[in-house]
Amino acid sequence: MKQILKNKKNIIAIMILIISVILYLSYNIFLREDANTSYALSKYGSRSDEVKQIQTKLKRWGYYNGSVDGIYGSQTLSAVKWFQSKNGLSVDGVAGPKTLEAMGINSSTNTSTTTNSTIDSNLLSKLVYAEARGEPYTGQVAVASVVLNRVKSSSFPNSVAGVVYQPGAFSVVSDGQINLSPNATAKKATQDAINGWDPSYGAIYYFNPNTATSPWIWSRPLTVVIGNHRFCK
Numbered sequence: 001m002k003q004i005l006k007n008k009k010n011i012i013a014i015m016i017l018i019i020s021v022i023l024y025l026s027y028n029i030f031l032r033e034d035a036n037t038s039y040a041l042s043k044y045g046s047r048s049d050e051v052k053q054i055q056t057k058l059k060r061w062g063y064y065n066g067s068v069d070g071i072y073g074s075q076t077l078s079a080v081k082w083f084q085s086k087n088g089l090s091v092d093g094v095a096g097p098k099t100l101e102a103m104g105i106n107s108s109t110n111t112s113t114t115t116n117s118t119i120d121s122n123l124l125s126k127l128v129y130a131e132a133r134g135e136p137y138t139g140q141v142a143v144a145s146v147v148l149n150r151v152k153s154s155s156f157p158n159s160v161a162g163v164v165y166q167p168g169a170f171s172v173v174s175d176g177q178i179n180l181s182p183n184a185t186a187k188k189a190t191q192d193a194i195n196g197w198d199p200s201y202g203a204i205y206y207f208n209p210n211t212a213t214s215p216w217i218w219s220r221p222l223t224v225v226i227g228n229h230r231f232c233k
Helices: 002-036 049-060 074-086 097-103 116-132 137-152 160-164 184-194
Strands: 205-207 222-226 229-232
Touching: 049 074, 049 097, 074 097, 097 160, 116 137, 116 160, 116 184, 137 160, 137 184, 137 205, 137 222, 137 229
Parallel strands: none
Antiparallel strands: 205 229, 222 229
């Protein structure tokens, strides 16, 4: 009889242990799923400071003409869709992780360890590759430097994403080349520019004289010529 009771106790203990393990695993799976979906998905009807950031950036870049009130209304929805369509993103009107990343916004509830500096580096590498692959290495560093110089200038948006996605700034955004994967050279050139090397000598513009059609760009003060690009202020 004692042996039977002992066996029952052992069985009960084992069952309790199994149930505890199941509950523990279920809880952790829930946490992981919650972490993966914890991005602040700003969408139609949302009201938050993040929506204000979205509106501010879209207004600066010319996509949005409404009030910066933190309310995700129809105008904000249309502006987000326009931004998404221009930048090779899924046009759903929802400011999800990829759209926020393209805008240079690091969501407060984003649990990813990716930092803004990493996002900027990746995006800048894409621009360098799209705009200057085939150019001398120094010229690729100079292209990255132009973007960074614009970020510092009060005449341009104050983030790499803002500069890159400013409407009409770079043709590679419009034609989709910005979505190409950068090679090792473009990444290294980008890092050199981030580290402080500026072979453009402070330029905020560059152009190819063989393809430029705007008389205005020729009026800008020249700083240096590297490969097929003229860099100017």
